Amino acid sequence: MTQKPDYEELEAKVRELEEEISRYRLKEAMLKESEARYKGIFEHTKNGVAVCKAADNGEDFIFVEFNKAGETIDNIGREKVIGRGELMGVLEISEDITDRTRFEERVRQAQKMESVASLAGGIAHQFNNALFGIFGNIDLLRLVLPKNEKTDKYIKSISDSAQRVTHLTKQLATYAHGGKYQPRIISLTEFVESRLSGIRSSLNPPPLITTDLASDIPLTEADVTQMQMVLSAVISNSAEAIESDGFIHISTGKEVCNEDYSKVHPGLRSGTYVRLTVEDNGKGMDETTKRRIFDPFFSTKFQGRGLSMAAVYGIVYNHDGWISVDSELGKGTVVRIYLPAVA
Secondary structure (H helix, E strand, C coil): CCCCCCHHHHHHHHHHHHHHHHHHHHHHHHHHHHHHHHHHHHHHCCCEEEEEEECCCCCCEEEEEECHHHHHHHCCCHHHCECCCCCCCEEEEECCCHHHHHHHHHHHHHHHHHHHHHHHHHHHHHHHHHHHHHHHHHHHHHHHCCCCHHHHHHHHHHHHHHHHHHHHHHHHHHHHHCCCCCCEEECHHHHHHHHHHHHHHCCCCCCEEEEEECCCCCEEEECHHHHHHHHHHHHHHHHHHCCCCCEEEEEEEEEEECHHHHHCCCCCCCEEEEEEEEEECCCCCCHHHHHHCCCCCCCCCCCCCCHHHHHHHHHHHHCCCEEEEEEECCCEEEEEEEEEEEC
16 A cells, blocks of 8 residues: 655755755855955956965965066066966965055154254244343443554453354244244245346356246245245255266256145145246265255255254244255255145
8 A cells, every 4th residue: 555645744854954955045145255255356456465375285276366566566576476276275464555555754843843853943933042041141342442453352262152152043933933023925936036046156067957936826925034044955955965077957847746646745735836846967966865865954965954954954944844854875865845825
């Protein structure tokens, strides 16, 4: 006699099988989604990613996959490194940190300059207090001592030395706080044109100076006395660095700095600027010298970029501006100064 099938049991088995198929399909869909997500990350990440497997000898490895960022960072085509294999054993990720490293270095430099500026301000204050007493006593000596050629000579020597310290103190104050600040609206191009001849004639020997001064740039707000000090200091430094057949090129222009550019140049806010560029083909500087040129009292045998460049930094900073120096040993130096444009 044939046994009747248990339909309830069959239905339960079918439901169980359907659930198993549903779970399998769900896992398959999740796996495909995961693979697509991995592929998207793999192909579009800015980091270089390489997938490797162990070689047959058990010691070396061969590349199984290599993304486009990896080709760029490692400067190698994927066709040159991809091998054959099925088992993926190693995942290598590389990252180009050049921009981040430069940004961190500039942040450290900016923080160092702020600390040095604070120190310079304190020194300037102490110098001023001491000079007040020195000049006061010099005046008293002149009043109480009878006219005498010998004593007058000594008093003048003391006074001249005190005047030199006064000039030094003013430069320190300028570096720290910007000194006396009397801004007015000016054309950077007209300012350079009006001052350049006098600065050049003050140099011995007068260097070859070429210009490319834009006529249609925005105006800026600046203290002309302080800006003359900036222009004179930068040109003088270039003149000291060039040889007899060297040249200095000065240009002005308009620059629009966006947020992306500002992010990698700490201290430079996004916006519209007028730019002053002084370029020479002189001896240039190595990285160590370049990092220290804005330090007070730092100088080299031939560049003369000592306190004057520290004062330049202070003046530009107090004009809400920004200064950069690009230099390579044996190839010259380029100094760029950015001042905010006014509407």
